[in-house]
Amino acid sequence: MLLIVSAFFSGSETGLMTLNRYRLQTRARKGERGARYAWELLKRPDRLIGTILLGNTFANNLAAAIVAIITARMFSHDTAVLVSTGLMTIVMLIVSEVTPKTLAALHPERVGLPSAYVYWILRWPLFPFVWLVNLISNGLLRIVGVSPEDAAQHSLSSEELRTVVAEAGAMIPQRHQKMLMAILDLEKTTVEDIMVPRNEIIGIDLADPRDNIIATIIDSQHTRLPIYEGSIDNLKGVVHLRRAVRLAAEDKLDIDSLLALAVEPYYVPEGTPLNQQLLNFQNQKRRVGFVVDEYGDIQGLVTLEDILEEVVGEFTSDPATRIKNVYADADGSYRVTGSVTVRSLNRNLNWKLPIKGPKTINGLVLEQLETLPQTGTRVDIAGYTVEITEARANAIKAARIWPPQPKARAA
Structure with missing residues (x-):
């Protein structure tokens, strides 16, 4: 007993x-x-x-x-x-x-x-x-x-939470696992990683003729557009296109009415983590922010939808916007523009290009070359062969990338 x-x-x-x-x-x-x-x-x-x-x-x-x-x-x-x-x-x-x-x-x-x-x-x-x-x-x-008394403390770090989610197996659907992992990744990703570069920002230039402004409003696929005069650095505000279309339909659209509809631009410091920016958007009741550097110059544009897509994946109805300016060829290579972000390539093509440092293919290649680009130059980056197909005086306009070939298994 x-x-x-x-x-x-x-x-x-x-x-x-x-x-x-x-x-x-x-x-x-x-x-x-x-x-x-x-x-x-x-x-x-x-x-x-x-x-x-x-x-x-x-x-x-x-x-x-x-x-x-x-x-x-x-x-x-x-x-x-x-x-x-x-x-x-x-x-x-x-x-x-x-x-x-x-x-x-x-x-x-x-x-x-x-x-x-x-x-x-x-x-x-x-x-x-x-x-x-x-x-x-x-x-x-x-x-x-x-x-x-410290025995009751059983908090988990983010890395431990990753392990818990990864080992959940069939208890959590794979799509939900990816979403949970993406939420944990928000603190490691900054607004610079997902922002639209300043040269790709679509907006309304008040210096354009009235017909061009109306055409921009009607043809835009976005619900909000920035308003500037001459350059994006001279930003006036952000306007909701639904209100602008109503004025255009009533033939009351002019510069003064556009400025009256615009709200003050919201600026975001570069380097802000996405989890913090998501809370900032919620607190400020904003959906669009302009990323600025330490000198106050606009570097790009980030939206609430961009952050949400980092968690749930692409939910846009336009397939062309899933990975813009990337074209696959029959030989297994991809033609890309220099402004394509490294993160978007890794995310959509399951690549493993280095993401610490430059954000775009142009910056990644220039950092590797340490010199001004020339057409026809090839460089190897983490096993990916990159060939410059079109270059300007100080930047890469287009390139072709060959991903690493899978190693053949020994017989």
Whole structure:
């Protein structure tokens, strides 16, 4: 009976300590009594361990004492007592330690949750003894700088959360896993990685003729457009096209009416993480922001939709905007413009071009060459062969990229 009692304490200790804390907390919140008891007990593991070890040590010592007494009465030789003690040690190790602990490690919930009922009852009569033992042991722990109150802290880092999501397997659909991973990646991505470069910003130039302005409004695929005069650096505001179209239909559209409809531009410092910018958009009730550098010059444009697409993927109805200015050829190469971002290539083509440093193909190649580009020049970047097909005086206008060929498996 003492061996069975010892096996219970040993197995339940392993079962309770190996319970998944997050699954246990979820089940406790759903009202499962065993899970709730186990969760409350694990909040103070020093008290739980004290109760377990008190019962386990008592059972083991009493069993060993009984065996020693029986052996001494039956056999007068000291050798017999030593042999019986050795055999008892082996039996106790197998029956009361290894077997129950292995079972509990393999099925922690089947062992840990039922045992929580027992400990919930035992904690009251054993409290004085456990309190005294914990008082002494906790005092020793504080000497080395450990506080038992810190045991309830089980926060996970972002990398640990990645591991939890990746190991969820079939419990979380693959698409949802990708979305969760993308949310965790927001803190590693900045607005510069997803912004529309300033040379690709489509807007309304107040210096253009009225007919051109109306044509820009009617032909635009966007709901909001920036208004500037002469250059994007002379930004006046952002206008919602639905209101502008209404004025155009009533033949009341002019520069003054456009400026009256425009709202103040919202500026975003370069280097802002996407998770922070998402909160900024929410707090400021904005959907469009202009990325500026340390000198206050506009570098690009970022929208709320761009950030959301980083999480849920592309949801635009226009297939041509999924990966603009990238064309696949029959030989496996891709023709790209110099302004295409490295991140968009990696994201849409499953490539692994380096993303630390330059954001565009033009910048990536120029950094590698360390000289002004020339048409026909080839460069190898992380296994990708890049050939400059068209270059201006100071920038790459177009290039062709060959991704690495998969290695043939040995026969």
